[in-house]
Amino acid sequence: MVIGDLGYGGAQRVAATMANIFAETGIEVWLVTLADTDSAGAFELHSSVRRVSLGSPANSGSFFVGLFANLKRIAALRSVLRSAAPCSTISFIGPTNVVTLIASLGLPTYLAISERNNPGAQSFGRLWDWLRRRTYRWADRVTYNSASARETLAAYVPDAKLFFLRNPVPQAADPSLTKKNIVLSVGRLAPQKAHDTLLRAFARALQAQPGWVLKIAGEGAEREALVGLARALGITDHVIFLGVSRDIESLYREAAIFALASRFEGTPNAVLEAMANALPIVTTDGAGGALDFLEHPESALIVPVDNVEAFSASLLRLMTDASRRAEMGLAAMAALENLAQDQINEDWTVALNLARPPQTETGPNSSQETAHIGPPAI
Numbered sequence: 001m002v003i004g005d006l007g008y009g010g011a012q013r014v015a016a017t018m019a020n021i022f023a024e025t026g027i028e029v030w031l032v033t034l035a036d037t038d039s040a041g042a043f044e045l046h047s048s049v050r051r052v053s054l055g056s057p058a059n060s061g062s063f064f065v066g067l068f069a070n071l072k073r074i075a076a077l078r079s080v081l082r083s084a085a086p087c088s089t090i091s092f093i094g095p096t097n098v099v100t101l102i103a104s105l106g107l108p109t110y111l112a113i114s115e116r117n118n119p120g121a122q123s124f125g126r127l128w129d130w131l132r133r134r135t136y137r138w139a140d141r142v143t144y145n146s147a148s149a150r151e152t153l154a155a156y157v158p159d160a161k162l163f164f165l166r167n168p169v170p171q172a173a174d175p176s177l178t179k180k181n182i183v184l185s186v187g188r189l190a191p192q193k194a195h196d197t198l199l200r201a202f203a204r205a206l207q208a209q210p211g212w213v214l215k216i217a218g219e220g221a222e223r224e225a226l227v228g229l230a231r232a233l234g235i236t237d238h239v240i241f242l243g244v245s246r247d248i249e250s251l252y253r254e255a256a257i258f259a260l261a262s263r264f265e266g267t268p269n270a271v272l273e274a275m276a277n278a279l280p281i282v283t284t285d286g287a288g289g290a291l292d293f294l295e296h297p298e299s300a301l302i303v304p305v306d307n308v309e310a311f312s313a314s315l316l317r318l319m320t321d322a323s324r325r326a327e328m329g330l331a332a333m334a335a336l337e338n339l340a341q342d343q344i345n346e347d348w349t350v351a352l353n354l355a356r357p358p359q360t361e362t363g364p365n366s367s368q369e370t371a372h373i374g375p376p377a378i
Helices: 010-024 067-084 094-103 126-138 147-153 195-208 223-233 248-254 269-276 288-292 308-319 322-336 341-351
Strands: 030-033 050-053 088-092 110-114 141-144 162-164 182-186 213-217 239-243 257-260 281-284 300-303
Touching (some): 010 030, 010 088, 010 269, 067 094, 141 147, 147 288, 182 195, 182 248, 195 213, 195 223, 257 269, 269 322, 281 308, 300 308
Parallel strands (some): 110 141, 182 213, 182 257, 213 239, 257 281, 281 300
16 A cells, blocks of 8 residues: 555545555555655554555655656655565555556556545646546556546546545444534645635634634644634634644544535545534535535535535534534434445455455466556557
């Protein structure tokens, strides 16, 4: 499994969770990160998972400016892939997917790549986007977790290679826990997550219900600007920027409302985690695959992207009605229970081509069917 880093994030949580699940079944798992900025990592890994850090930047920004760094990381990853000789490899997130595709050319590993967001909305720069469109077809499997992502990928990936792959299901919590007057939001401090919209909406709702606090778990480049916005809105005493939290479960347990104002998403883990903790949800119609599990207004209040007035009204509706919050939270938890983790695990096994006959002496990927033999001519 290859990912840029193991800092707190949705794709990182998926990678760590599935690494642990596979390890528990006795599969030998190597989890490789391009960066070493997360020496401890935000997620606990199974004792048998072999952790490898290449020590290079997770994203060099401009491909040309960072050409040497990119070539170095490709060479380092190729060396690890040769050493590990995996029967299957899966990588996560656009630039890392491209790097892994190039690094694995000609190696006998079944290669799947994972898009945990909508590639049509999440750009990594013009050149990375171009490379993504040109190289994804080389993979044996291209996985996605939302209808919008599939629509984008279908324009440059053969249909037979596309595979719907859900996020792992969070473990359900005790819905009877006492809740505090806390609105919780979890996500990177980045434009995609629209924390600016959330802050403005919360400031409006706070005027009618001053006894509430907004907690934001996550870190990112927008932190300074968002702290400044909270100050300008006069709500500094009611907003807590938590940064990266290593005890995210406790935040869900104490919160009364979950809010996600994202402008676009794949299938956000944070929404699934909120559902598992019986939280009523206020989110937007940009929440991607999460909308497959939410029903407005039974389990969530869903408003248009960047509509501060509608988001504020929805927050206020829940802030003033404890019984409504409880009903919606239980409905959200019940909707999540319809997903079976065993089925999701099986889907991941199929996506990674792990369910196949015993290997022969010629190697784990000796057959023409499973070998990753490199790209077609461009």
